[in-house]
Amino acid sequence: FIYICYKNSVFCFIYNMISIQEGVEQVISEQPIMADFLARNLITLRSLAKELQSEVERVTKKPCSIPGITMALSRLSKDLSVAQSRPFVADSILVAYPIREYVLSPNQRKLVDALYRRIATQADHFFNVIIGNQEMVVFVNERYAYLLEDMLQANLCFTELAGISIRFSEEYVSEPGAIHQILQELSWHQVNVVEIISTYTEVTLMIPKEEYP
Numbered sequence: 001f002i003y004i005c006y007k008n009s010v011f012c013f014i015y016n017m018i019s020i021q022e023g024v025e026q027v028i029s030e031q032p033i034m035a036d037f038l039a040r041n042l043i044t045l046r047s048l049a050k051e052l053q054s055e056v057e058r059v060t061k062k063p064c065s066i067p068g069i070t071m072a073l074s075r076l077s078k079d080l081s082v083a084q085s086r087p088f089v090a091d092s093i094l095v096a097y098p099i100r101e102y103v104l105s106p107n108q109r110k111l112v113d114a115l116y117r118r119i120a121t122q123a124d125h126f127f128n129v130i131i132g133n134q135e136m137v138v139f140v141n142e143r144y145a146y147l148l149e150d151m152l153q154a155n156l157c158f159t160e161l162a163g164i165s166i167r168f169s170e171e172y173v174s175e176p177g178a179i180h181q182i183l184q185e186l187s188w189h190q191v192n193v194v195e196i197i198s199t200y201t202e203v204t205l206m207i208p209k210e211e212y213p
Contacts, residue, residue, distance in 0.1 A: 023060035024072040027052055036184065038073065039080035045073045088172070088181040096126040096163040098142040098209065101194070102154035106136045111152050119144050126163055128197050128204065137195065139163065139206065158194060160209040167202045179203055 018026075028035050037043040049069035056064045104112070112129060119125045119140070128139040139161070140148055148154055172178040182203070186193060191211045197204040 017062065018060045020056065020060060020064050020068045021072045021075065023056045023064065024052070024069060025076055026059050027055050028073075028076060032180070032184075035080055038077045041077065041081070045070045045077070049073055088168070088178055091167045091169060093167075094165045096124075096141065096165070097161075098159070099126055099139050099161040099163045099206065100142050100145045100156065101158040101161060101206065102138045102140070102145075102148060102152075103157055104136045104138060104152055104154045106131060106134070108152055109136065112136070112138060115148060115151055118147060128163075130195070130197060139195070139197070158206075158208070161194060161206050162209060163197075163204050163206055165202060165204040170201055173200065 028038065034043075034048075038048075046066065049066045052073075053064060053066060053069060056069055109131065116127055116129075119127050122144070124141075125144065126139065126141045127144075130137040137157075138148065138154070142159070166182065168178070179198075182205070183193065183196075186205070186207075191207055193205050193207055195206040197206070
């Protein structure tokens with residue numbers, strides 16, 4: 001609290017100063033790869049503290065010592081390690097292949113709805129739609145692609161994609177970093193994720209054929 005007296009009046013201002021710990025956590029939260037290194041103990045804390053000192057001081061708006069930042073990194077490293085110690089467990093994993101990706105205009109949504117009603121009656125169909133402000137993307141089994149091409153004016157983007165659908169428990173919805181664990185593993189193995197299709201308890205990753213084992 002800061003009190004200022006002016007002409008027999010006292011004004012009270014609340015000034016929230018960010019602690020070194022909070023500053024370090026904010027800086028690291030903006031660098032996912034660095035957070036992963038911390039969780040895996042793959043980096044020297046004092047060296048990292050020297051590297052981050054100016055950024056932490058910018059966030060906290062005060063001088064921050066190297067030992068103080070190192071201590072904050074040590075605490076954060078332990079917290080991140082605990083968070084990573086609980087691996088992501090999927091309820092089920094389904095793979096659909098080969099899948100084609102088409103780009104359409106959002107104005108063609110009614111035709112896409114009609115197409116879905118035709119395909120939905122087929123066994124083992126794969127049909128996902130992402131609707132944006134300027135375009136709409138449709139993913140469909142290759143064997144049903146002719147229906148889309150006959151009914152719609154669509155631009156073919158990718159052929160022979162693999163759709164990996166991962167279903168998980170509802171408890172992961174409120175757990176920070178759950179989906180990140182999946183994407184992180186793919187990133188470490190240099191797997192290119194073309195699109196991510198997400199619902200409440202399911203995420204589908206579209207990857208090129210050559211990157212699917």
